[in-house]
Amino acid sequence: MSNLEVLSIAELEAAAMEKMDKMTREYYNSGSDREITLRDNLAAFDRYRLRPRVLKDVSRIDTSTQLWGKKISFPLCIAPAAMAKLAHPSGEVGISRAAANAGVAVGLSSFSTSSMEDVVAQGAGAIDYAIQLYVFQNRKTSEVLVRRAERAGFKAVFLTVDTPYLGRRINEVRNRFKLPPHLQLLNFENPGDVAVYSENETKAHGGDKGKPPAAGAGVDSILPQGNVNDASLNWETDIQWLRSITKLEIWVKGILTAEDTLLAVQHGVDGIIISNHGGRQLDGVTSTLDALPECVAAAAGRIPVHIDGGIRRGTDIFKALALGADCCWVGRIPLWGLAYDGQAGVELALKLLYEEFKLCMSLAGCKSVKEISRDHLIRVKTDGTLARL
Numbered sequence: 001m002s003n004l005e006v007l008s009i010a011e012l013e014a015a016a017m018e019k020m021d022k023m024t025r026e027y028y029n030s031g032s033d034r035e036i037t038l039r040d041n042l043a044a045f046d047r048y049r050l051r052p053r054v055l056k057d058v059s060r061i062d063t064s065t066q067l068w069g070k071k072i073s074f075p076l077c078i079a080p081a082a083m084a085k086l087a088h089p090s091g092e093v094g095i096s097r098a099a100a101n102a103g104v105a106v107g108l109s110s111f112s113t114s115s116m117e118d119v120v121a122q123g124a125g126a127i128d129y130a131i132q133l134y135v136f137q138n139r140k141t142s143e144v145l146v147r148r149a150e151r152a153g154f155k156a157v158f159l160t161v162d163t164p165y166l167g168r169r170i171n172e173v174r175n176r177f178k179l180p181p182h183l184q185l186l187n188f189e190n191p192g193d194v195a196v197y198s199e200n201e202t203k204a205h206g207g208d209k210g211k212p213p214a215a216g217a218g219v220d221s222i223l224p225q226g227n228v229n230d231a232s233l234n235w236e237t238d239i240q241w242l243r244s245i246t247k248l249e250i251w252v253k254g255i256l257t258a259e260d261t262l263l264a265v266q267h268g269v270d271g272i273i274i275s276n277h278g279g280r281q282l283d284g285v286t287s288t289l290d291a292l293p294e295c296v297a298a299a300a301g302r303i304p305v306h307i308d309g310g311i312r313r314g315t316d317i318f319k320a321l322a323l324g325a326d327c328c329w330v331g332r333i334p335l336w337g338l339a340y341d342g343q344a345g346v347e348l349a350l351k352l353l354y355e356e357f358k359l360c361m362s363l364a365g366c367k368s369v370k371e372i373s374r375d376h377l378i379r380v381k382t383d384g385t386l387a388r389l
């Protein structure tokens with residue numbers, strides 16, 4: 001299939017499926033357990049219809065918005081997703097180049113297969129980057145990662161808070177997921193510093209200085225028994241801890257409730273991302289679009305509220321903004337673009353989303369993103385009738 005024939009993200013997804021091996025395809029696409037949340041993330045967008053306004057002079061549309069004091073071309077950025085080189089050799093560098101050409105920001109996973117310096121270099125100052133952070137049992141490893149990101153010019157830390165333990169992704173076990181031997185997790189100077197082993201195994205491998213299980217490492221060794229992260233992470237001490245080691249903005253990724261939004265505000269975080277990790281963590285949690293309104297109300301304009309999960313079309317971006325999100329992020333779409341056609345595939349994906357969003361704004365009668373409001377939506381109730389918000 002040539003780029004000309006891929007006319008929607010759904011078609012891009014289908015084309016990408018043919019390019020990936022089973023292990024990668026299922027690792028990227030799956031959710032946890034029964035995948036209820038994975039499906040609901042998408043379905044939630046279809047529970048709203050648009051209320052367009054007409055005769056609004058839409059001859060000139062400004063889709064842009066601001067993030068970290070810089071203009072982004074439209075409110076859609078690239079969410080951190082681990083191990084992009086499974087999709088294509090250019091990996092996160094290819095994604096970064098595509099994002100720079102499209103004028104949107106990038107979140108880089110702690111577990112990226114390109115180094116953070118190489119990724120940021122592609123932006124050449126034109127776009128901004130956030131480093132996604134897992135706090136490991138060996139905190140020094142996380143600290144080194146954050147300080148390195150600060151030096152490399154990242155603007156923010158996205159502290160992922162929905163993953164004290166990894167969710168149950170059945171495919172990873174069944175497929176005996178492993179990082180192919182030619183790939184490395186390049187954000188760790190000594191990947192052995194990551195708590196990749198259970199305590200006994202760590203000792204067997206010589207403690208923290210033990211060599212990483214580079215070649216042939218399975219999901220059991222990259223993410224053994226969900227033991228990557230420090231599960232003791234908490235509001236009382238750890239935002240402050242992060243604050244004490246970095247001057248970067250601190251954003252919390254993985255909030256789904258008004259209660260946690262309030263705590264984020266109280267602990268002085270700079271922004272939040274409403275996220276359920278793309279349905280890969282706790283299955284059965286609310287879709288992110290359904291969680292958004294209560295979080296927006298709780299934030300009450302004090303901090304920016306972003307969202308990811310299930311965004312597949314320009315109208316989805318519009319709906320999220322109408323419900324109060326300041327910006328959207330996409331995780332799987334860039335991976336599909338990469339698998340389909342490397343950097344060009346990611347550019348294609350961003351172009352499709354940009355054009356769809358711009359058309360949606362125009363046809364709904366919005367000249368700028370500020371004009372997108374709750375009045376542009378109506379909710380489809382379970383009995384099929386419509387309810388004004």
Ligand SMILES: Cc1cc2nc3c(=O)[nH]c(=O)nc-3n(C[C@H](O)[C@H](O)[C@H](O)COP(=O)(O)O)c2cc1C
Pocket residue numbers: 027028029041079080081082109110111132160253275276277278279280308309310311329330331332333
């Ligand atoms: C293959 C894959 C790897 C991911 N890796 C990370 C990660 O390392 N850190 C993180 O915070 N989120 C990670 N995420 C979650 C994304 O940042 C994002 O929350 C999610 O993909 C959004 O849903 P979407 O894929 O429907 O756009 C990952 C998602 C996928 C699909």
Ligand SMILES: O=C(O)C(=O)c1ccccc1
Pocket residue numbers: 082111222223228277280
């Ligand atoms: O796969 C993921 O969703 C993810 O977040 C992750 C966590 C640890 C290592 C690699 C990926």
